[in-house]
Amino acid sequence: MGEFTGRVAIVTGGANGMGERVAHTLAAGGATVVVADKDGERSKLVVAEIAEAGGDAVALPADVSEEEQVAALVDDVVRRYGRVDILDNNAAALELTAVDPDLLGVTTDVFLGTLRGNLLGPFLCTKYVLPVMLQQGAGAIVNMASVSGMAGETSLTAYGVSKAAVIQLTRATAVQYGKRGIRCNAVAPSIVLTRNTDAWAPQAVKDAYLRHNVTPYLGLPQDIAEVVAFLVSDKARYMTGHVIPVDGGLRAAHPIAADLRDT
Numbered sequence: 371m372g373e374f375t376g377r378v379a380i381v382t383g384g385a386n387g388m389g390e391r392v393a394h395t396l397a398a399g400g401a402t403v404v405v406a407d408k409d410g411e412r413s414k415l416v417v418a419e420i421a422e423a424g425g426d427a428v429a430l431p432a433d434v435s436e437e438e439q440v441a442a443l444v445d446d447v448v449r450r451y452g453r454v455d456i457l458d459n460n461a462a463a464l465e466l467t468a469v470d471p472d473l474l475g476v477t478t479d480v481f482l483g484t485l486r487g488n489l490l491g492p493f494l495c496t497k498y499v500l501p502v503m504l505q506q507g508a509g510a511i512v513n514m515a516s517v518s519g520m521a522g523e524t525s526l527t528a529y530g531v532s533k534a535a536v537i538q539l540t541r542a543t544a545v546q547y548g549k550r551g552i553r554c555n556a557v558a559p560s561i562v563l564t565r566n567t568d569a570w571a572p573q574a575v576k577d578a579y580l581r582h583n584v585t586p587y588l589g590l591p592q593d594i595a596e597v598v599a600f601l602v603s604d605k606a607r608y609m610t611g612h613v614i615p616v617d618g619g620l621r622a623a624h625p626i627a628a629d630l631r632d633t
């Protein structure tokens with residue numbers, strides 16, 4: 371018996387990157403995992419890999435920024451399994467980070483598209499999953515934020531605003547439904563090496579993160595998956611409403627620490 375045996379988990383954006391690793395990690399712990407990604411083909415591949423490893427998963431493709439699709443997704447999950455125990459709000463419109471410079475440079479379309487892609491999905495998935503969790507009297511939600519939502523940056527304006535809002539969504543969910551058994555936390559990674567990293571982080575940006583990280587390396591998707599799995603497990607039963615930085619120590623360091631180390 372794994373620690374998630376008998377639990378049903380929805381992982382949005384579960385077909386790639388961190389979501390893919392979360393799907394594998396929860397399935398390895400015994401959860402039945404719903405890979406809810408708009409990329410249906412990749413979702414099927416991830417599900418096949420989970421099955422090959424002895425896990426239980428299903429691909430239910432959906433664009434989580436579309437309300438009707440989220441409603442249909444949650445209906446489908448409840449019809450199949452009768453419950454939802456875990457929601458990992460991981461999907462985001464990362465392709466827009468490539469056209470998200472400083473405030474004067476961001477178009478209104480990119481700004482709104484980013485909010486739609488990064489914030490509306492977690493809002494809608496939480497809204498539709500909550501009634502099921504409330505009926506069960508229990509549920510754990512993890513929202514994928516970012517260090518970009520915790521400090522000002524020279525670019526990624528819309529992205530940072532969307533992730534700051536995801537952090538507030540996390541607090542609102544935790545505070546409003548905590549007494550009824552729902553826990554909600556956010557994870558805030560700094561750079562993690564996934565397929566999209568190159569779009570917004572050329573080598574110079576990766577080098578800058580490495581210089582300012584306290585660790586001698588950058589993050590990998592599994593580093594995040596382990597923390598998400600912990601947060602949705604019973605081991606984290608006394609943790610809710612918080613943002614957990616998983617950032618190689620970036621936010622622990624004094625802003626001039628890297629300069630001082632190099633002198």
Ligand SMILES: NC(=O)c1ccc[n+]([C@@H]2O[C@H](COP(=O)([O-])OP(=O)(O)OC[C@H]3O[C@@H](n4cnc5c(N)ncnc54)[C@H](O)[C@@H]3O)[C@@H](O)[C@H]2O)c1
Pocket residue numbers: 382383384385386387388389406407408409412432433434435459460461462463464487491514515516517558559560561562563564565566567
């Ligand atoms: N990569 C990083 O350095 C980094 C750092 C901090 C936070 N994050 C956050 O972590 C999360 C995952 O990032 P990643 O790098 O693993 O991404 P990724 O691009 O590798 O995977 C994202 C997945 O989400 C899916 N997706 C996107 N929009 C969707 C939608 N509306 N509906 C359903 N599926 C959708 C994509 O098809 C893709 O499979 C995101 O929320 C991102 O903002 C990433």
